[in-house]
Amino acid sequence: MSAAAPPARATRKHLFDLADWTPAEVHALFATAEVMAQVLTRTIKKVPALQGYTVGLLFFEDSTRTRLSFDRAARAQSADVVTFSAGGSSLSKGESLRDTIQTIDAMQADLYVVRHPAAGAPRQLSNWTDASIVNGGDGRRAHPTQALLDAWTFIRNYRGADAGRIEGKKLAIFGDVAHSRVARSNIELWTKLGGSVTLCGPNTLVPREFAELDGVTLTGDARAAAEGAHALMALRLQKERMAAGLLPSLAEYAARFQLRSGLLELADPDALVMHPGPVNRDLEIEGALVDSERSVILKQVEAGVPVRMAVLYTLLVGKR
Amino acid sequence: MEENQVRTVIRGATLPGADERADVWIKDGLIEGFDLTGSAGLEIEADGLTLAPALIDLHTHLRVPGQEMKETLESGLGAAAAGGFGTVVSMANTSPVIDEPGLVASLIAQADALGLARLRPAATLSVGLKGQQLTDFAALRDAGAVMITDDGIPVADSHLMRRACEYAAELGLVIQTHSEDPSLRQDGVMNEGAVSQRLGLPGNPAAAEAIAIFRDCEVALLTGARVHIAHVSSERGMRVIEWFKQQGAPVTAEVTPQHLTLTDESLAGFDPVFKVAPPLRTAADVAYLRDALRRGVVDSIGTDHAPHTRAEKERDLLSAPFGIANIEVTLPVLYTELVLGGVIDLVELLRLLTAGPAAVMGWDEPGLAVGSAADLVLIDLDTPRTVDPARFRSKAKFGPWDGRELRGWPVMTIAGGRRIFG
Numbered sequence: 001m002s003a004a005a006p007p008a009r010a011t012r013k014h015l016f017d018l019a020d021w022t023p024a025e026v027h028a029l030f031a032t033a034e035v036m037a038q039v040l041t042r043t044i045k046k047v048p049a050l051q052g053y054t055v056g057l058l059f060f061e062d063s064t065r066t067r068l069s070f071d072r073a074a075r076a077q078s079a080d081v082v083t084f085s086a087g088g089s090s091l092s093k094g095e096s097l098r099d100t101i102q103t104i105d106a107m108q109a110d111l112y113v114v115r116h117p118a119a120g121a122p123r124q125l126s127n128w129t130d131a132s133i134v135n136g137g138d139g140r141r142a143h144p145t146q147a148l149l150d151a152w153t154f155i156r157n158y159r160g161a162d163a164g165r166i167e168g169k170k171l172a173i174f175g176d177v178a179h180s181r182v183a184r185s186n187i188e189l190w191t192k193l194g195g196s197v198t199l200c201g202p203n204t205l206v207p208r209e210f211a212e213l214d215g216v217t218l219t220g221d222a223r224a225a226a227e228g229a230h231a232l233m234a235l236r237l238q239k240e241r242m243a244a245g246l247l248p249s250l251a252e253y254a255a256r257f258q259l260r261s262g263l264l265e266l267a268d269p270d271a272l273v274m275h276p277g278p279v280n281r282d283l284e285i286e287g288a289l290v291d292s293e294r295s296v297i298l299k300q301v302e303a304g305v306p307v308r309m310a311v312l313y314t315l316l317v318g319k320r
Numbered sequence: 321m322e323e324n325q326v327r328t329v330i331r332g333a334t335l336p337g338a339d340e341r342a343d344v345w346i347k348d349g350l351i352e353g354f355d356l357t358g359s360a361g362l363e364i365e366a367d368g369l370t371l372a373p374a375l376i377d378l379h380t381h382l383r384v385p386g387q388e389m390k391e392t393l394e395s396g397l398g399a400a401a402a403g404g405f406g407t408v409v410s411m412a413n414t415s416p417v418i419d420e421p422g423l424v425a426s427l428i429a430q431a432d433a434l435g436l437a438r439l440r441p442a443a444t445l446s447v448g449l450k451g452q453q454l455t456d457f458a459a460l461r462d463a464g465a466v467m468i469t470d471d472g473i474p475v476a477d478s479h480l481m482r483r484a485c486e487y488a489a490e491l492g493l494v495i496q497t498h499s500e501d502p503s504l505r506q507d508g509v510m511n512e513g514a515v516s517q518r519l520g521l522p523g524n525p526a527a528a529e530a531i532a533i534f535r536d537c538e539v540a541l542l543t544g545a546r547v548h549i550a551h552v553s554s555e556r557g558m559r560v561i562e563w564f565k566q567q568g569a570p571v572t573a574e575v576t577p578q579h580l581t582l583t584d585e586s587l588a589g590f591d592p593v594f595k596v597a598p599p600l601r602t603a604a605d606v607a608y609l610r611d612a613l614r615r616g617v618v619d620s621i622g623t624d625h626a627p628h629t630r631a632e633k634e635r636d637l638l639s640a641p642f643g644i645a646n647i648e649v650t651l652p653v654l655y656t657e658l659v660l661g662g663v664i665d666l667v668e669l670l671r672l673l674t675a676g677p678a679a680v681m682g683w684d685e686p687g688l689a690v691g692s693a694a695d696l697v698l699i700d701l702d703t704p705r706t707v708d709p710a711r712f713r714s715k716a717k718f719g720p721w722d723g724r725e726l727r728g729w730p731v732m733t734i735a736g737g738r739r740i741f742g
Contacts, residue, residue: 094635094639095635096630096631096632096634096635097634097635097636098631098634099631099634116636117636117638118636118637118638118639119519119520119521119590119637119638120519120521120590120636120637121590121636121637123589123590124590124591124634124636124637138520139520139521139638140520140521140522141519141520141521142520178517181520184518184520207517209513209514209517209518210517212514
């Protein structure tokens with residue numbers, strides 16, 4: 001596994017968000033992810049890199065793909081995995097986070113992956129455990145591993161001019177930015193790596209405060225958003241947003257903001273179509289576009305394992 | 321317990337604003353005179369200390385009955401005394417809520433037996449704090465309730481607020497409002513703005529406060545009732561009050577130590593200790609509230625001391641309760657930030673914590689005149705001390721200012737001629 005050693009070994013303990021990560025650290029992590037991806041093409045898809053480590057998966061909110069992906073990422077490096085799912089149970093509501101983590105700490109995990117409905121919960125938990133914490137999605141706040149795998153997927157798959165880098169590329173995000181941790185983390189990472197981000201949706205779903213961020217543009221015009229974009233990403237629309245009065249109707253939303261072929265024609269000729277999943281076909285994205293050759297939606301899912309392997313490896317190895 | 325019968329002299333205390341020192345003699349719970357001669361049963365050396373009327377808080381959550389895990393009368397009134405307060409008005413959002421005369425009388429009796437800060441209870445505006453039916457204001461007043469308020473839960477129904485104000489005006493009762501529009505506030509846990517969007521936390525816009533303040537001021541004008549707007553947190557809200565005051569509306573305004581000193585950036589570390597309602601606003605709001613203090617728009621500073629258990633504040637930010645416990649550090653926080661910070665002088669700060677709230681309630685002006693009640697506080701303006709929550713009397717042994725070095729600590733509090741702290 002020595003070949004997998006990252007060029008610059010990270011010294012950080014936690015991954016809450018990407019705010020204070022340097023581009024060099026991100027690229028080092030991507031280099032590690034490349035090695036991990038290579039491991040996953042072998043007949044024996046397993047390395048002993050994390051043998052003897054225990055990874056705890058603490059899911060206070062339901063999740064299938066993120067949990068499976070972290071589970072696989074830990075086991076492919078020979079780590080032991082303990083899973084704690086408390087979505088909707090008494091533990092997730094009203095109990096002190098200190099009591100929760102101190103109880104779970106009996107499992108003696110070296111690292112916890114935490115998914116929680118409240119922003120900041122992973123950071124709070126880190127106050128009361130010695131283990132590393134990886135944010136697996138906290139409320140609307142951040143989903144850093146999703147942003148990492150999105151950027152990595154783009155870098156590996158974009159075939160147009162100046163390929164292989166985020167710098168100078170435009171990411172257009174369509175939909176419910178306000179409630180999206182994926183959008184927040186993608187904004188953070190894409191602009192950090194020198195790209196620009198255009199957010200497109202109705203004012204009720206796109207906070208105007210985001211216009212103040214460097215490298216970020218807001219528009220209510222889907223065509224303007226798509227124009228020249230190198231990546232077009234639709235966000236999952238929660239149907240309850242309509243009930244909450246944020247949208248007049250799903251039909252009107254789809255008519256104005258659905259990511260569809262007509263928009264792709266305005267984009268960079270090699271632009272990629274992305275979606276963090278799960279997809280509502282023909283609501284936020286035209287069904288046919290999901291399966292088109294420009295879509296990397298399945299590649300995003302595939303990227304989950306090597307990128308999360310790299311995250312676990314970077315935070316754990318060398319720690320003891 | 322016999323101290324109030326004993327003639328007491330406080331020697332050499334400095335009187336704020338006067339820059340002169342005096343011996344203050346106390347007898348039978350009253351200020352007997354200055355620089356008298358004769359013998360005293362108790363001599364208190366106050367060299368280097370400042371003497372002021374004991375502070376009055378119109379906004380204290382004592383959590384009794386029913387939430388004694390958060391605070392008890394002994395811990396809460398002890399904390400008040402340690403904070404320099406001689407009198408507090410307790411909020412009524414307890415369990416059960418204070419909506420019956422018997423509960424009011426019981427609270428007063430329990431508090432009097434403790435001999436700490438004096439308790440003057442508020443009662444709820446609506447039965448069960450449900451916002452539907454008025455409580456028996458007159459009976460509650462006769463039992464000792466001094467204020468009517470549904471504090472903690474905004475009165476959503478404008479018609480109910482109107483009738484409450486009409487009825488209270490007739491009885492000479494003050495209505496205190498928690499002015500936030502609940503339908504606009506929604507599930508916000510912090511101020512809505514750039515910080516909440518960055519942190520991904522549900523926001524509560526200042527407009528929710530300004531709209532509700534506007535409604536409550538209009539109702540005050542309509543009914544002539546005395547309406548006290550609690551914990552004004554935003555520039556928008558304060559501007560509404562100023563506009564109505566210019567038109568002679570019978571409204572008064574309260575601000576809290578937290579809204580005068582902390583901003584929404586405090587939430588960046590995701591610590592629910594900073595989760596409070598109304599929420600901490602922006603630096604521009606803090607600056608505006610401070611300016612309003614300077615211009616005399618603010619009538620009183622109230623603590624909104626709102627203790628919770630540590631376990632409750634160690635929940636996640638969506639489920640942790642709102643509230644900051646602060647009554648023991650209110651004076652040093654405000655002295656350090658506002659007086660040493662050059663915003664207002666000591667005399668004005670003390671006015672906002674004594675004569676200001678008394679005027680809101682229509683009580684006698686507290687002072688240091690011969691014959692006034694001997695409700696006094698001795699303050700050490702010079703010695704810096706680090707906030708050590710382990711020393712709090714309050715059961716909530718944590719707060720936003722833990723570890724901060726502050727000046728202006730109370731060293732002794734006297735109520736009715738009797739030492740209740742120090």
